[in-house]
Structure formats: C-alpha cells, structure tokens
Amino acid sequence: GNSVTQMEGPVTLSEEAFLTINCTYTATGYPSLFWYVQYPGEGLQLLLKATKADDKGSNKGFEATYRKETTSFHLEKGSVQVSDSAVYFCAVEGAGNMLTFGGGTRLMVKP
C-alpha cells in the first residue's frame, strides 16, 4: 500500500524565518498529493494540493511542488508567522480514494 514519510517535529522557528517540511511518499501511478493543517483544538483543513507531476500547489504563502522523480512534496513558506503554528500533515490518495497520511509535523513559531 501507499506510505508517507514526514520529517519529525516539532519544528521551532522564529517569526519571518523560512520553513521547509519534507514529505516523501511511495505509491503506484500518479496519485493526488495534499497538505492538511490542524490548528490547535480544530479539525483538518486542506492547505494545498497537486494532482499531477510538476504541479505546484499554493495557498496562504505556502507552496509545494509534486516531484515525481523524487517522490516528494515538500512544504515551504518564505516567512512564517506566529499564526502558522499548527500540525501539518502530508497525504497521498490511494486506491479506493482513501487518503494515507504522514505522521504529522508540529510547527511552533515564536515571536
């Protein structure tokens, strides 16, 4: 089956720092890839997505590019804010339309 590996957290950054959260996956074919965010005490929200190779998903200053050759979908943001503190999940769509999630990466941004 599919699998997703994310860098372990927590990741602690100062405000305005550059963020990278690594995500690699194993899957057959060309699945859709997603980043979800979970703010403290809340449910999951779709942050961005990419549906085919070389697509770049972007939202709220976050970006991730679907790299088929390296099976990666790393999340980046040029300047993080305190309000970005949350848990970020990388996910890949598999057979039967189910999602397989990575372990999640907690981001803490300090002012």
Next chain:
Amino acid sequence: SAVISQKPSRDICQRGTSLTIQCQVDSQVTMMFWYRQQPGQSLTLIATANQGSEATYESGFVIDKFPISRPNLTFSTLTVSNMSPEDSSIYLCSVDSSRQGRYNYGYTFGSGTRLTVV
C-alpha cells in the same frame, strides 16, 4: 466543496458503553470515510462507507467494534462500541467531494469528535 456537520464535538463516556457519531453532508456524496486520530498521532482510516453496501474496514478495525451506517448519500454514523480508555481519540469523517474525472482536488473533513473514555 462540501460542508460537513459532525456531532457530538466531544464527549466523555464510561467504559463499556457505546457512542454514536453522526456526520451530515450538505450535498450528495458517494463515498464517506471515517478516521481515528489517537492522541498526538496521525490519522488512521477506520472504514469507507458507500450508500447501499456494507462498509469496508481497514486492517485492525472490525464491524462489531465500529459499526457504520450509511442510509443515504448525505448521512453516516459511526458507533464506537463497548468502549475502553484505549478508544479515547478524535474521530473524523471525510468526504471526497472535489473529484473531477480522475483528479481529486480535495477531501473535506468534519470538525471531529473528541472522545474520552473513563
């Protein structure tokens, strides 16, 4: 994309009892998914529920423990039966509501049910 209303948002239950979680979607969807998120962990798929057929359970989850109903295309329930403290988790439903052809543009999640078993 679809909007999901999930309830209850949280509950504290006695061991040995059962809790039924409901998800109502504002549009018709073919597939609904139920996930469990144990404390500090990622999400694990419990089962996939299609209207008019038995739910499909993932390895480690059984129908006797997590019975699911899917009476129509906008509603589903998940019951956590004979609860123990190990069942304390967040339970989330999800729908695949943004598919266009073979591309999926996003899944929508309910706000989750935070269950504590004492």
